[in-house]
Amino acid sequence: MSAKHFINDPTHLVLTALRSITLTNPATALDQDNKIVYRRPDSSYSSQVSIISGGGSGHEPSFAAFVGRGLLSGAVAGTIFASPSAEQIRRCILERVDPEKGVLVVVMNYTGDVLNFGMAVEKAKANGLDVEMVVVGDDAGVGREQGGKVGRRGIAGTVLVQKIAGALAASGASLKEVHNVAQLTADNVVSIGSSLSHVHVPGRSDVETSDLAANEVEIGMGIHNEPGSERSTGDLSAIVKQMLAHMLDPDDKDRAFLSVSKSDETVLLVNNLGGVSVLEMGGITSEVVDQLLSNYGIEPVRILSGTYMTSLNGLGFSISLLKLTDLGLSSGKSMLELLDAPAEATGWSAAINTKTWQNKGDVTQEQKESDGVEAKASNLTFDPALARSALTNALNRLISAESDITNYDTIVGDGDCGTGLRRGAESILSLFKESSSSSGDAAVFLDSIISVVEKSMDGTSGALYAIFLNALAHGLRSQSGAQPEPATVKVWANALESATNSLSKYTPAKRGDRTVVDALSPFVDTLSKTGSVKGAAEAAGAGARSTKGMKASLGRTVYVGGEGWQSVPDPGAHGLAVFLIGLSDGLQ
Incomplete structure (x- = not known):
């Protein structure tokens, strides 16, 4: 693994790489502020369903270079290996693609991606748009037992x-x-990857110290530098044999996700993770094709080999197999026909035609006003001064606890939970300082906080809080009447229950999974049953403490593991409990 790069500033690297797509395909444009590549409006094309995808940078040509006629309408990029924010995605859906015929969002099964794209989808639906989402989890490197509620990761089959x-x-x-x-x-579709080395992310000072030995390969490696499911010292033939067995062995009940017989028509994709030479990819592809035929009697009707979804310059490859299935379309179109259809995107093996170059222009999508839905009053009144005072107390408590939360998350996660919560807390406090006036309408007051959370908090925790708070505001508005009335504890409890149900659509987390839900669920349940904020906050604290020694069923620890997790609480649950106890004390 090399830590040397031509461009070491990751922000500059991502932005210039996105800009390069518009230089090589004149039918695309870049919204630099939101890191969105999208198709330019063109009157010669009829309106169609818009397809949006995206994820962290570092997987090029996925996803931005797949924007073009016949493929994606827009792609949203995060920083390297990190999900884009829900705000970026929302702007892509509402402002950068044509929503007239509806929008389909295709996202890979990673927690941050599912939450952030999911929250943006919900915001778009709230604006009256017809939007659907498909989550792809094709990685056979993660078995049923290991994946648990998280499920399989999404990789190149996407x-x-x-x-x-x-x-x-x-x-x-x-x-x-x-x-x-x-x-x-x-x-x-089912896939699996393998690699000879981990990668170094530009701009990071740390260097992987536990890299693979010269004769080792990691099988089941993800596309974010995650460890694989096992290590092997075999040659290419043995490696491919093991990979195909994980994909296709019907006796492996933990991984037999797709049944493929000799009579099935299939499409094979052999994908370069970024650092394998074209010459070597040819040899790998031949080996995969030969073993599919000799060991499984499978002879793909289409074979794609090249660079489609990378892990920066990962010295590895992945295998994907798609079983062709009858689509039942009235048009009679088949999967194979759709796969063979031309796509005018630089990341796909199709040239940009002469007409597109001749039609090169500077037209971009006009800015649309898309921020009005949150301002709707709920007719539920409350004391904004008391709310600000209680929230200020709770947020200051959360800021003071940041070092503990960061320490816990360093042990069981990637160490960013505390800083993310602190950033959100400080941003809300800044809002209070900058604006002395507050609405006495509970939902409108909450909207102002939601706007800050969406802009200041990123990652998984940011998406969780943004989804929950948006659903909470909706829960308040669903109880509004024609005349103003107080937002009682019962009203808040009903809204919290509704928000919890909405959150469950985007994360399978339940009590006992060692997540923030271990503090959230006791708080909501106790408040609904007793009407006591103090009692509910105490229940949240007890729920957070109960995560000590609890084995995680969700989150990064499921894949990566970690040492010392038995002695610390879940950082997200602890942070929420600190906030709720501070809120309760502030309301006394």
């Missing part, structure tokens, strides 16, 4: 879902048809 959905959308199909076909494709 590009086949995007290509087929994009081609169908370009043909004029409805959102319902495109959504169904995308989901069917996702359900029929």
Whole structure:
């Protein structure tokens, strides 16, 4: 693994890489502030379902270089290996693509991506748009037991879902048809990756010290530098044999996610993780094709080999197999026909035609006003001065606890939970200082806080809080009447229950999974039953403490593990409990 790069500033690297797409494909444009690449409006193309995807940078040509006719309408980029924020995604849906025929969001199964894209989808729906989402989890490197509630990660098979959905959308199909076909494709693809080395992220001073030995390969490696499921010292033949067994062995009940027989038509994708030479990729592809035929009797009707979804310059490759299935479309189009359809995107193996170059222009999507839905009053009144005072007490408590939360998260996670919560708390306090006036309407007051949280907090915790708070505001408004009335504890409890139910659509976390829900759920349940904020906060504290020694069922620890987790609480649950106890004390 090399720690040397031509561009060491990760922010500059991402922005210039995104700009390069617009230089090589004149049909695309860049919203630099939100890191969105999107198709330029063109009157010669009829309106169609828009396909949006995205994720952390470092996976190029996925996703931005897949923007173009016949594939994606827009792609949203995060920083390297980090999900884009819900605000970036929301702006892509509402401002950068054509929503007239509906929008389909295709996202890989990573917690941050699912939460942030999910929250943006909900915001778009609140604005009256017709939006659907498909989550792709094709990685056989993560078995059922290890993946648990998290499920399989999304890797290179995702590009086949995007290509087929994009081609169908370009043909004029409805959102319902495109959504169904995308989901069917996702359900029929399986993948696995392997690598000879971890990668170094530009701008990071740390260097991987536990890299693989010269004769080792990591099988089941993810695309974010995650460790694989096992290490092997075999040659290419043995490595491919083990990878295909994880994908196709019907006797491996932990990994037999897709049943493929000799009679099934299939598409094979051999994907370069970024650092394998074209010459060596040819040898790898031949080995995969030969073993599929000799060991499984599978002879793919289409073989794609190249660079589609990378892990920076990862010295590895992945194998994806798609089982072709009848789509049941009235048009009679098949998966294979849609896969073969031309796509005018630089990341796909298709040239940009002469007409597109001749039509090169500077037209961009006009800015649209999309921030009005949150301002709707709920007719639920409360004391804003008391709320500000109690929140200030709670937020200051949270800021003081940042070092403990960071320490806990360093042990069991990636160490950013405390700083993310502190950043959100400080931003809300700044809002209070900058604006002395506050609405006496509970939902409108909450909207101002939501706006700050969405802009200041990123990552998984930011997405969780943003989804929950948006759902909380909706829960308040759903109880509003024609005349103003007080926002009682019962009203808040009902809204909290509604928000908890909404959050469960985007995370399977339950009490006992060692997550923030271990503090949230006792708080909501106790408040609903007793009407006591103090009692509910105490229940949240007890729930957070109960996570000590609790084995995680969700989150990064499921994949990566960690040492010392038995002696510390879940950092997210601890942080929420600190906040809720501070809020309770401030209301006394």
